[in-house]
Amino acid sequence: MKRPTLEAVAARAGVSRATVSRVVNGSATVNPRIRTAVLRAVEELGYIPNSAARSLVTQRTGSIGLVVSEPPARVFSDDPFFLSVVRAVSQELEAADKQVVLMMPSTPAGQARVERYVAGRHVDGVILLSQHGADPLPAALLRTGVPVVSHGRPVSTARPPYCDADNVGGARAAVEHLLATGRRRIAAITGPPDMSAGLDRLAGYREVLSGTDRRSLAALGDFTRESGAAAMAQLLEDDPGLDAVFAANDLMAAGALHALRKAGRRVPDDVAVVGFDDIDAARYTDPPLTTVRQPVVEVARAAVRMLLAGGERPAEPVVLPTELIVRDST
Amino acid sequence: MKRPTLEAVAARAGVSRATVSRVVNGSATVNPRIRTAVLRAVEELGYIPNSAARSLVTQRTGSIGLVVSEPPARVFSDDPFFLSVVRAVSQELEAADKQVVLMMPSTPAGQARVERYVAGRHVDGVILLSQHGADPLPAALLRTGVPVVSHGRPVSTARPPYCDADNVGGARAAVEHLLATGRRRIAAITGPPDMSAGLDRLAGYREVLSGTDRRSLAALGDFTRESGAAAMAQLLEDDPGLDAVFAANDLMAAGALHALRKAGRRVPDDVAVVGFDDIDAARYTDPPLTTVRQPVVEVARAAVRMLLAGGERPAEPVVLPTELIVRDST
DNA sequence: CTGAAAGCGCTTACAG
DNA sequence: CTGAAAGCGCTTACAG
Numbered sequence: 001m002k003r004p005t006l007e008a009v010a011a012r013a014g015v016s017r018a019t020v021s022r023v024v025n026g027s028a029t030v031n032p033r034i035r036t037a038v039l040r041a042v043e044e045l046g047y048i049p050n051s052a053a054r055s056l057v058t059q060r061t062g063s064i065g066l067v068v069s070e071p072p073a074r075v076f077s078d079d080p081f082f083l084s085v086v087r088a089v090s091q092e093l094e095a096a097d098k099q100v101v102l103m104m105p106s107t108p109a110g111q112a113r114v115e116r117y118v119a120g121r122h123v124d125g126v127i128l129l130s131q132h133g134a135d136p137l138p139a140a141l142l143r144t145g146v147p148v149v150s151h152g153r154p155v156s157t158a159r160p161p162y163c164d165a166d167n168v169g170g171a172r173a174a175v176e177h178l179l180a181t182g183r184r185r186i187a188a189i190t191g192p193p194d195m196s197a198g199l200d201r202l203a204g205y206r207e208v209l210s211g212t213d214r215r216s217l218a219a220l221g222d223f224t225r226e227s228g229a230a231a232m233a234q235l236l237e238d239d240p241g242l243d244a245v246f247a248a249n250d251l252m253a254a255g256a257l258h259a260l261r262k263a264g265r266r267v268p269d270d271v272a273v274v275g276f277d278d279i280d281a282a283r284y285t286d287p288p289l290t291t292v293r294q295p296v297v298e299v300a301r302a303a304v305r306m307l308l309a310g311g312e313r314p315a316e317p318v319v320l321p322t323e324l325i326v327r328d329s330t
Numbered sequence: 331m332k333r334p335t336l337e338a339v340a341a342r343a344g345v346s347r348a349t350v351s352r353v354v355n356g357s358a359t360v361n362p363r364i365r366t367a368v369l370r371a372v373e374e375l376g377y378i379p380n381s382a383a384r385s386l387v388t389q390r391t392g393s394i395g396l397v398v399s400e401p402p403a404r405v406f407s408d409d410p411f412f413l414s415v416v417r418a419v420s421q422e423l424e425a426a427d428k429q430v431v432l433m434m435p436s437t438p439a440g441q442a443r444v445e446r447y448v449a450g451r452h453v454d455g456v457i458l459l460s461q462h463g464a465d466p467l468p469a470a471l472l473r474t475g476v477p478v479v480s481h482g483r484p485v486s487t488a489r490p491p492y493c494d495a496d497n498v499g500g501a502r503a504a505v506e507h508l509l510a511t512g513r514r515r516i517a518a519i520t521g522p523p524d525m526s527a528g529l530d531r532l533a534g535y536r537e538v539l540s541g542t543d544r545r546s547l548a549a550l551g552d553f554t555r556e557s558g559a560a561a562m563a564q565l566l567e568d569d570p571g572l573d574a575v576f577a578a579n580d581l582m583a584a585g586a587l588h589a590l591r592k593a594g595r596r597v598p599d600d601v602a603v604v605g606f607d608d609i610d611a612a613r614y615t616d617p618p619l620t621t622v623r624q625p626v627v628e629v630a631r632a633a634v635r636m637l638l639a640g641g642e643r644p645a646e647p648v649v650l651p652t653e654l655i656v657r658d659s660t
Numbered sequence: 661c662t663g664a665a666a667g668c669g670c671t672t673a674c675a676g
Numbered sequence: 677c678t679g680a681a682a683g684c685g686c687t688t689a690c691a692g
Binding site for chain 1: 333378379380381382383385386391393396409410412413416417420421424427429430431432433434435436440443446447449450451452555559584585588591610611614616
């Protein structure tokens with residue numbers, strides 16, 4: 001059972017292919033009577049345009065690539081925040097009548113495939129997610145000439161336009177809150193040093209402390225729960241007198257909570273903990289986590305808009321405000 | 331700057347388009363000298379085949395659709411298990427040299443778009459994720475004639491071939507473990523009644539209890555943490571004497587843990603808790619959660635294989651074994 | 661082993 | 677407002 005073509009519809013409706021095409025594509029300049037006849041033929045035959053043929057002539061596909069370039073062993077296997085972002089972007093793209101092609105290359109070969117895919121114009125544009133500094137893919141994609149927008153400030157040498165949450169400001173609010181509630185020794189658990197979200201949050205933390213007489217004290221994490229627990233243990237060893245910790249994301253904050261409990265410290269009595277992201281789980285840690293909420297949907301929407309706007313001129317970055325959510329861990 | 335076409339490469343290499351096409355597609359029957367010349371021309375021009383043109387003639391796209399049909403308000407915004415599945419499927423598809431088109435329609439209009447997209451042969455096949463009983467999309471996709479495979483036993487009237495973990499067996503193992511460790515009043519927190527994973531796990535729970543003199547006692551959840559907490563509270567009210575609970579997924583088990591703590595019950599001393607999925611967070615609950623691990627990667631691989639095998643004959647379902655992971659909550 | 665030619669299914673100036 | 681025709685960039689029998 002072959003699929004009906006424009007040709008078949010035209011024959012059935014007794015008009016030319018051009019007319020059918022016009023009706024199908026909603027051109028205004030078609031006689032209402034003819035339009036009705038064509039629509040009926042389309043209906044009767046169950047006609048659906050062949051997208052390859054259409055793309056071939058229009059040079060557009062209606063698809064947008066969502067590229068997540070993540071080392072396989074890494075991070076996101078369990079980060080709900082990442083999923084929220086994918087959902088939000090997907091939702092916005094759907095609203096704009098675009099399809100989402102999800103690409104999560106985990107090997108150099110996979111990256112090469114993504115590059116070919118994009119260069120082959122399988123997609124009309126690309127949104128980059130969770131970039132790492134050393135990743136060569138963003139630059140490669142930029143070179144294809146396909147519009148590229150980054151979700152999150154890029155750290156690589158490639159400099160696509162981007163949208164992001166105000167990571168610096170959010171971190172600043174978190175640390176200021178800690179200070180305001182009387183904490184004296186505030187440590188930080190950082191994200192991976194090649195990701196802007198981690199970098200920017202650390203910068204916010206440092207900014208606030210540098211304005212006081214407090215020393216900053218940071219331990220390295222990689223956004224996983226495990227690394228948060230390990231970093232917390234390390235911090236307790238480095239400075240047993242600390243009374244607060246700012247973790248660069250909620251997953252690490254959850255790990256820190258775990259480590260504190262194991263070390264016999266009470267939260268918030270002995271040590272206050274603040275996270276970042278406000279994932280659902282933040283309301284379910286023990287105690288519920290004070291954290292910084294990001295405008296996930298708004299950032300996603302901004303990125304989609306920026307991309308669809310063409311990305312031709314070097315668009316100004318869009319940076320959206322965050323919000324401190326105070327719960328029981330501080 | 332227009333992209334070079336086959337034509338341009340042919341001109342540059344001094345051969346016909348047909349020959350270039352053969353070289354590009356790796357046909358064996360090409361004179362090595364000519365092949366080299368063509369390859370050089372491809373290289374020099376930076377030629378990349380236009381995928382729309384290729385699809386138009388080959389009738390294939392190299393893309394597979396991953397369809398997640400989930401009411402917007404629902405569940406998965408925070409379920410790490412879902413993300414694991416997406417990653418695993420994506421990984422397997424990548425290994426098979428296919429691209430992943432992620433479709434998460436959240437409105438009827440979105441569903442209609444997905445249907446058109448698939449019917450328009452934008453993809454060579456579809457993998458269905460997390461189906462709900464009432465969802466009309468699976469049946470619609472099946473009707474398009476495009477190969478469809480379900481990840482997870484389908485519950486709708488549509489009956490695509492499927493791959494799944496052994497949910498019944500896993501639940502059975504969990505409840506038997508509870509029995510073996512001396513628990514007498516074992517309650518259950520169920521998943522949504524229109525999803526097979528929840529249904530099958532409940533069935534496993536009932537099977538085991540029906541072989542004993544114990545009554546079964548279930549409260550309804552929907553796979554979210556919140557619903558797990560609410561269901562637990564309900565169960566404690568219904569039967570204050572319960573000493574164990576089997577939750578149909580880890581997120582609900584985490585919610586139950588929370589509710590138990592709030593009710594002043596100690597885990598596992600007063601009440602034992604078992605979950606299902608073995609998400610990363612299961613090792614970080616307080617106490618760490620006993621749960622049933624699913625072979626995520628293997629199920630994903632099986633689904634991809636089944637799909638690529640063509641799905642022509644009504645393939646036998648593939649159901650893979652689960653494993654009980656005992657931690658401190660039992 | 662290679663090339664000329666047909667054809668995949670559409671859109672879009674261009675005439676009328 | 678409508679149609680005939682060209683053309684999008686490829687692949688693939690079919691000859692040679």
